[in-house]
Amino acid sequence: MIAKSGRDAFMKLNRPPFRFRGCLQAKKESTRHLARPAYALSTPSPASKDDTDMIASFDHPNPFFKSSPLSPSGLFNHNFLTTPNAFRALSQSTLRRAEILTRRISRARGSPHEMGQVVKNLDRLSDMLCGVIDLAELIRNAHPDPNWIQSAEEVYDYLCQFMNVLNTHLDLYEVLRAVLSDPELVKSLSPEAHETALIFWRDFEKSGVNLPVAQREKFVTLSSEILSLGRQFLVETTSARPPASIKPSELQGLKDRGMGERIRLQAKFTQRDILVYPGSLQAQMIMHSAPEEEPRRKVYMAANTSTPSQIQTLESLLHARGELARLVGKESYAHMTLGDKMAKSPENVSHFLDAILDHTRPYARRALRALSARKQGHLNTPPLPLIQAWDRDFYCPPEPPAPPVALPPLTLGTVFMGLSRLFRNLYGISLRPVDVAPGEIWHSDVRKLEVVDEETGTLGWIYADLFHRRGKPGGAAHYTVRCSRRTDDDDEGGDIQFYNESERDQETVRISKEFDFAHRTRIPGQDGVFQLPVVVLLCEFARPTASRGPTTLSWHEVLTLFHEMGHAMHSMIGRTEYQNVSGTRCATDFVELPSILMEHFLTSPTVLSLFDVDQTPVREAGNHHEDPCRSIDTHTQILFAALDQIYHSPAAFNTDFDSTTALAKLYEDRGLIPYVPGTSWQTQFGHLFGYGATYYSYLFDRAIASRVWRKLFVHDPLSRETGEKFKREILMHGGAKNPWSMVSGVLDAPELAAGDAQAMAEVGRWKIEDEVSVPGRH
Structure with a gap:
């Protein structure tokens, strides 16, 4: 996720720091054999001292980073x-x-x-x-x-x-x-x-x-x-919804025996129906484990019902946006917002969504039939009963994402070592742990990494604040604290003639200048002096302790860290002369490409071997959780993107616009699982504010990242030649180059360069089902 910051403030629409809600991933156990290519792979470079230092720095329980002996800083x-x-x-x-x-x-x-x-x-x-x-x-x-x-x-x-x-x-x-x-x-x-x-x-x-x-x-x-x-x-x-009232008799046969027994004891003790609050562990357990349909239906209805006031807030927001767009001469808020995106227009977004929906629908229908067969077997009904919204998690229960091959437990330091080795193989760039001065960091948990290019030296710094603590926001985010830009041609001296009472103004601006002039260096082989980027990664991993030892990451956390480091490396490599186009300061529907691509590297046994200092080859066959319902979730995400477009179309400006009716009609026209009358899920669709008219972006970048992975990296994921091509065509330009030109160049696909309706539809036809990311990670 890219966190909101000043990148959106000056001359840009402000966006708060939203996080996509990850869709539930339902998986079942299967075996996938990863075929060995018939040609030689690039030989990974061995682990360096910096790599092994990474393990010591991140996995040592306390202290995490020693302070340097230098005088205190800020x-x-x-x-x-x-x-x-x-x-x-x-x-x-x-x-x-x-x-x-x-x-x-x-x-x-x-x-x-x-x-x-x-x-x-x-x-x-x-x-x-x-x-x-x-x-x-x-x-x-x-x-x-x-x-x-x-x-x-x-x-x-x-x-x-x-x-x-x-x-x-x-x-x-x-x-x-x-x-x-x-x-x-x-x-x-x-x-x-x-x-x-x-x-x-x-x-x-x-x-x-x-x-x-x-x-x-x-x-x-x-x-x-x-x-x-x-x-x-x-x-x-995020406000609490009223609870569902569940009869104890409706919870017979719960798969989760432990929690089921606790609920039954609760009902016996209170002698009344059980109140189950949406989002609670009880609600999740019922949706996953209750054989009876009625309690699941009640929980679903409770979780997806809105008050008139909540609906009014959303519809007032949509109407105000439409009015704002009309004020500046645009047909709708989507027309106003999309003009500087890759999509360019709502019509082009429709071309993309139509194409990706056509591609996804057969897979989703096939998965839905499998669920229907399970429901038939469970209830002993006539063939292919209808799957309702509350059936999804029961007949295809979610399981945690898992690596493609069997791996030992991965500590945080081991994963960072693997990241550094991956970047060195692809780009000639390493991560180096460095000491911090007293006062330099805001919490003792924070680590500082120097990002070093083998030819030009230091590219910038990453501060990693990765452990959960009370009061810290949940989820994961990438913050840009300082962007890259060229500074030697600033003509700072030309400002002086515009000072008032020169001496007083010079003293007033001194602190700002001192702040602004930090982190600058002359880059070998390049003209000029550049301001080096500084970024912060926030995550909420478990803290290491002396008793439990280093932090061990779940596979979902490894995916998250790779994703956020994709953003960080975009910030580091995207060195431009102007900060307004540096690194991740690019189009909303382009910015997730490098981060989603990073997740694909975790599907490669060759890359996974980088987590081992001795580089023991990873076995190329193992148990892997395939997700038979992933295509249903992707189909749902497409509908959400389509709903976002409807809500920001000219229709939303009409005084008789009804957001619930629009939701129901969309599901009636294009849905697989029927809309449930009486529900109004849209008041929980938080991204309508932060990503209004651009919710399609994550699907769009998923499709492009999958194409880049399959065309460039899948057969030789550590190829320096391919890594340099991706760096040259994509990462180094930030937002300074037309993103369609960048995608066209990296894929050798000149037909995409125009970025027109045909290009949008072509991206919609690309396969995205084989990638590893959870829809909605940002």
Whole structure:
């Protein structure tokens, strides 16, 4: 998952840090033989000292990382960032410096030099604000100290208010328009600079900056309303639903004997029906284990019923979004949102979803028939009884994901060693554990990794905050704390003429400059000085202890770590001259490609052998959980993506729009398992806020990642030549290059370069059923 940060703040639509809810994976035991290719595989490089140090650093119970003997520092080695008040001072200093740079850009017309600096200065402005907002976003989610959290909340709100001003700043917009209207200036821009300018331009126009004053004020009002409704909607998606009332007699024959017995004792003791709350362990047990259909139906109904108020919140949000889109001259919110995505339009999304649905439907129907046969055998009914929504988990019970071959327990350090060895084989890049200075990290659990290229040296740093603790958010996320960009051509000296009372302003902006100038280096073999990226990975693994020893990861946790490291390496390798297009700052429907691809590497015995220091070959046959119901879940995810499009279409703007009726009609027209009258699941679809009109993106990137894996890596997953191709065509460009050109280049598929309806449909026809990721991991 990519966490929300300043990457979305300046000139971009804000998105909160949502996590896709992973669909239940139902699997059964089977045996799959992994065929040995008839040609030689690339020989893995042996484990280095850095690799073995990784095991010691992550698996040693305490201390995790020793502090360096250097003098105390502040967060992320910013010497002054030692207290919450210092963070507040940084925000004030940054705001003043941003105001000065805004004045400079606004007055650029009339000076050829200043006009030539406009795109660079807009990117600098974005970077100096996003750098602090990104840090605030991390602190308010990860820091254990409530005083730091409070300061982060204040800093975040303080600087985001200024961001909102910039998003509708008419002078900035007019200056950028003058740049893009001057053929000579446009000709002087590099392709990356031109793409960055266009991104700023499109985001200005999305913010209604060119509207008359009254409409612009209406835009701001609607944006605030949407944010407020969105926050309310998110709260309501996780609010408790009323319990289902289950009779003890309905729970006879529970497969889960332990919990079943506890429930029966509870009923006997209370002498009344059992109240089962949706989402509880009892509810999950009933859905998986209750032979009687009625208790499962009751739990399903309770879990998927909404109050009128919850439905009203969602529909008000959808209507406000439609009104906002109409205000800026777009037919719908989807039309407004998709213009700068790979899809380009709702029509093209439909082409993709139609194609992938056509591809998936036969597999899903086959799986559904298998469930129906199980239900027939269980209930002794006539052939192929109807599968209802509450039957899915009972007749195809979920099991934890499992590796493709038998593996010994994998400790956290062992997995990081394997990741480092994989990156070195593919890209010539290693992970190196390094000491931290006192005060550099926000919790003693945090480890610091230096990412090192064998030719150019340090690429950046990853701070890994991986263990569960009270108050820390659940799930896994990748935070960009500092982006890559070129800094030697900043023309910082040109800002001074726009200072007020020069000496006072210079002292005011000193802290911001000190913060901004950190993490810069001259890269061997490249022109210029670059700001090196800093990212943070948050997970919630079990802590190592002296008694239990190192943290051992489940297979799902290994998949999660590989996924998040895919994001991290995109941030590290995506070194661009402009931060607004660096690393993961790219189109929403492109950003998950590197991370999903990383999960595919875990299907290869060759890659799995990297978890062994002595590189003992992994046996190429073993027990593997196949998932007979995976295609049903994929089909459901496609319906969710289609529902997202319907909810953000022109239809949602109508005063008589009914979100529940739209859901029921979609299932009636395209569903496999029938819609259950009286339910309204859509009020729990939290991603409608964070990924409004773009929920298709994860399916889209799953399809592309599967294609890349099968075409490039499946036969020789450690090939340096192939790794360099993926790095050259995809990772290094971030968002600075048209993503269709990148996908076309890496797949040698020129027919995709246009990125039109045909290209979208072609991606929809690609197979995604053989990959390992759970639909919804982000």
